[in-house]
Amino acid sequence: MITKPDSSRQPAVWQRELAASLISPAALLEALSLPADHPQLAPAIARGFPLKVPLAYRQRMTPGNVDDPLFRQVWPHALEAAPHPQARIDAVGDLAKARGGGIIHKYHGRALLITTGACAIHCRYCFRRHFPYGEQLASRRQWQDALAVLAADPSIHEVILSGGDPLSLADDKLAALIDGLNDIAHLRRLRIHTRQPIVLPSRVDEALLRWLARSRLATVIVVHVNHAQEIDASVAQALARLKGSGALLLNQAVLLRGINDQVEVQRRLSESLFAHGVLPYYLHLLDPVVGAMHFDVPLQEALKLMQALGAQLPGYLMPRLAREIPGQPGKTLYTPQGTPCLD
Numbered sequence: 001m002i003t004k005p006d007s008s009r010q011p012a013v014w015q016r017e018l019a020a021s022l023i024s025p026a027a028l029l030e031a032l033s034l035p036a037d038h039p040q041l042a043p044a045i046a047r048g049f050p051l052k053v054p055l056a057y058r059q060r061m062t063p064g065n066v067d068d069p070l071f072r073q074v075w076p077h078a079l080e081a082a083p084h085p086q087a088r089i090d091a092v093g094d095l096a097k098a099r100g101g102g103i104i105h106k107y108h109g110r111a112l113l114i115t116t117g118a119c120a121i122h123c124r125y126c127f128r129r130h131f132p133y134g135e136q137l138a139s140r141r142q143w144q145d146a147l148a149v150l151a152a153d154p155s156i157h158e159v160i161l162s163g164g165d166p167l168s169l170a171d172d173k174l175a176a177l178i179d180g181l182n183d184i185a186h187l188r189r190l191r192i193h194t195r196q197p198i199v200l201p202s203r204v205d206e207a208l209l210r211w212l213a214r215s216r217l218a219t220v221i222v223v224h225v226n227h228a229q230e231i232d233a234s235v236a237q238a239l240a241r242l243k244g245s246g247a248l249l250l251n252q253a254v255l256l257r258g259i260n261d262q263v264e265v266q267r268r269l270s271e272s273l274f275a276h277g278v279l280p281y282y283l284h285l286l287d288p289v290v291g292a293m294h295f296d297v298p299l300q301e302a303l304k305l306m307q308a309l310g311a312q313l314p315g316y317l318m319p320r321l322a323r324e325i326p327g328q329p330g331k332t333l334y335t336p337q338g339t340p341c342l343d
């Protein structure tokens with residue numbers, strides 16, 4: 001049963017926190033006691049992708065530290081405006097694979113559903129920063145088009161809710177989607193790619209847990225943590241609740257220059273994820289996207305890092321170094337020997 005949204009109801013705590021996110025560069029600098037006139041801190045003209053950071057995430061930044069790894073993920077640096085010959089707008093070739101209704105079907109058995117363009121945070125390295133969400137997203141028309149595409153293709157066994165961040169959507173919208181997915185017999189797995197349990201841990205509330213319980217599909221939740229400093233007590237609690245729902249928890253991270261390109265930082269990240277019931281899944285090489293090239297770590301350097309990391313961690317705590325290359329049947333994986341890993 002789909003319950004109608006009740007306009008007399010109070011917004012949930014997470015919705016109020018989301019509405020109160022920091023969007024003013026000056027306010028962020030002030031909150032962190034950083035000088036407004038520091039040369040590294042000239043905010044680029046953040047065209048179409050303004051600064052956005054929830055308080056719960058801002059509070060994990062260290063005041064006075066320009067190099068804070070969380071601050072650097074959200075700050076519109078002057079370098080964003082620097083031209084770069086390899087940078088593209090649609091870095092991963094998604095637009096060519098859009099099947100209508102917000103479905104992107106690139107890999108066998110799995111279809112990705114762009115549920116919304118909205119995120120609780122704006123990560124400066126994000127390849128989706130230029131994505132024309134207005135044309136792709138599926139939540140309009142109560143998911144009808146997306147569900148029709150999925151129902152018509154029995155080769156699809158897994159739906160990946162992506163975005164934006166799918167958990168930006170209100171619970172009643174998510175409920176309607178789950179009910180539709182439950183009815184498609186050939187679907188077995190539900191995957192949710194979300195950063196909200198990390199950047200807005202209050203999102204993992206009772207209503208969300210009820211929503212997860214509503215699905216008949218085996219559930220995998222892929223969160224997104226780039227640095228161990230992102231995991232505080234409130235995130236630990238959110239992850240424990242998600243784990244308690246029976247979902248498998250995985251992490252994807254992006255390899256970012258000056259943020260997590262040190263062996264010790266990656267080692268601590270893997271250890272901390274494991275301590276909170278999450279296994280490392282992917283470590284993505286940066287997609288060559290306009291405005292983000294200053295975060296790029298070249299492949300050869302990334303491979304050296306992986307080799308050193310492999311000497312310190314058990315295999316199950318090693319993320320897979322991956323890149324999305326347009327036209328390939330899956331993500332391309334790289335081993336420290338430099339050859340793509342085929343199995």
Ligand SMILES: *Cc1c(COP(=O)(O)O)cnc(C)c1O
Pocket residue numbers: 104105106107110111112160324330331
């Ligand atoms: C990354 C991605 C997937 C999922 O790939 P996995 O290797 O299964 O994690 C599916 N579809 C698209 C379009 C993707 O970009």
Ligand code: SF4
Pocket residue numbers: 118119120121122123126127128163164165195224
């Ligand atoms: S939360 Fe994910 S989709 Fe949203 S801006 Fe960050 S990296 Fe991009």
